[in-house]
Amino acid sequence: MKKLIVLILLSMPVWGQVNKAISIIDGMQKKYKGMGSFSANFSYQTDGGNALTGSITVKGTKFRLKTAGQEIFNNGKEVATYIKEINEVNLSDFDPADGDLNPAKIYTFDKKGYKFTLVSEAGGVATVEMAPTGKSAQVKSVTIKINSSDLTVKSWIIVNKTGKKQSFSVTKLNPKAGVDDAYFTFNKKSFPGVEVNDLR
Numbered sequence: 481m482k483k484l485i486v487l488i489l490l491s492m493p494v495w496g497q498v499n500k501a502i503s504i505i506d507g508m509q510k511k512y513k514g515m516g517s518f519s520a521n522f523s524y525q526t527d528g529g530n531a532l533t534g535s536i537t538v539k540g541t542k543f544r545l546k547t548a549g550q551e552i553f554n555n556g557k558e559v560a561t562y563i564k565e566i567n568e569v570n571l572s573d574f575d576p577a578d579g580d581l582n583p584a585k586i587y588t589f590d591k592k593g594y595k596f597t598l599v600s601e602a603g604g605v606a607t608v609e610m611a612p613t614g615k616s617a618q619v620k621s622v623t624i625k626i627n628s629s630d631l632t633v634k635s636w637i638i639v640n641k642t643g644k645k646q647s648f649s650v651t652k653l654n655p656k657a658g659v660d661d662a663y664f665t666f667n668k669k670s671f672p673g674v675e676v677n678d679l680r
Contacts, residue, residue: 501596501608505624507631512538512587517659521652522583527645536583537657541576542664543584553666554584558680560666568675569666583648586624586636593617604628617641 512518517539524547525531534547545552553560554574562569593614599607610622620643624636635649668674 498596498598501598502591504598504606504608504626504631505591505596505610508626508633509587509591511631515655517657519654519657519659520583520650522648522650524583524646524648526647533651534583537659537663538584538587539657539659539661539664541574541588542661544664545582545584552582553664555661555664558665562666562671562674566675567671567673568677569668569671570677570679571666572679586622586633586648594622599623601628605634 517537519535519537521533521535523531523533532548534545536546537544541554541556543552543554545554549564551562551564553562557574559572559574560569561572594610594612597609597611599609601607604627606626606628608624608626610624612619618640620639620641622636622638625634626632627634632653633650635647637645637647639645668676
């Protein structure tokens, strides 16, 4: 009985840290959901390569993501991936269950698919590490830094199963993007001569 009590007492700080990590993630997601629509500029880098820039606009499940040489339109039903270099777009159905943590889904991912660890709280920043629980996940871990004061995302690092790292850092946030739904749908007329590959 004494051993059981000792084990329970030892596990209490761990559970407390887990609950706090989940609470921080909950607060962050609630904040961004409450914005209605928002946009952000960010820099990103893969395993020490050159730093690149991108931008994201999110409205519910809809998003428009711009990165170097590529633009993704998601209107909640259809995903259009436009590749600038070859003036080509690939169309596919939107799958809400897709576990890819792109810069849009970092704000809205399903918490049920991860276990959480509060790594640290220092300098007004909470660092939370997330590890996927599913065996088929292509991601090994995600470490996300969140401002403790306003619960906005500062940065995150994604490590895949092979150990390859991809880091993102938010440089500017606009909490009131105010865009129409049409902004998230690929408009062929805006891309003269584009080749369309319908993969649906």
